[in-house]
Amino acid sequence: MLREWTGSYWVWQTLRELGLVIQLGHCPREPCYLPKAPYANDFMIIDSNGIHSIALQFCGCETANSHLHQLLCYCLFPAITDKPKTAATFSILEEFHILSVESKISAHH
Template sequence: MDASYRDLVLESIRQLEYGPRHGVVLDRVKCAECPEENPVYQCLHCFAPRFMCRDCMIHRHLHVPLHRIEFWTGSKLVGMNLNALGMRIQLGHPVGEPCLFPLRTVDFLILNSHGMHEVSLDFCGCPEALSRGAQLHQANMLPIPERSPTRAVAYEVAHLQDAWTSPISMRVRSTTSRR
């Protein structure tokens, strides 16, 4: 590995952990999605994270609302969630389509493979709407409790549990724990 490539790799890792060097702007002149200047948000889970403005960060994450983001304070990156930017998750309608009768929740908790997320979630309150539990199931989440949910677990977590308890993974853990 030549020195310039190594330096590029190390700088990329350092930026991911600590943000741009003091006094160096590095991809923060404009939002990655629009002409907005001095964007301060980046996603920890998106491929090749780039700095974005608030509106573009929300729009980019309508289909993946549980990604964790960071805010550039001017000297360091601070973790936060999309809920803090004012993002709301609307169930019962196609992504991006507003509901005329939203049933708003406060402090709704969702567990997924990235951890626990406090979100602003709106159930559909239209006359033909499915139950709240069914709306969560349609969004690939298990409602807790089923009838009047205040929390949910993403299906992906259940799949992780299945993978962790499968005979093959149990054999791998057994083999590696003996070493």
């Protein structure tokens, strides 16, 4: 969640509401002519600075990799492999790994 200035006060906005669209399967600024939205057209990314609602599009080109592979190439680990709607960044997974090994902290805490 980020803040956006309305002219007189700040309001909370998600990255999706601010217009962020992540296109997987192509180089940056390279358009995909057959983009596919995720299941239910909603995607959540878990990172160290919060849980973010974003607009994400998979590549639907003929030579495109699987959705799972596209997410992993973007350093996102999906919560499920079939019709993913949520993913964690590799950096938050590494942070959790370090915390769980060194301090024996559980996922609940």
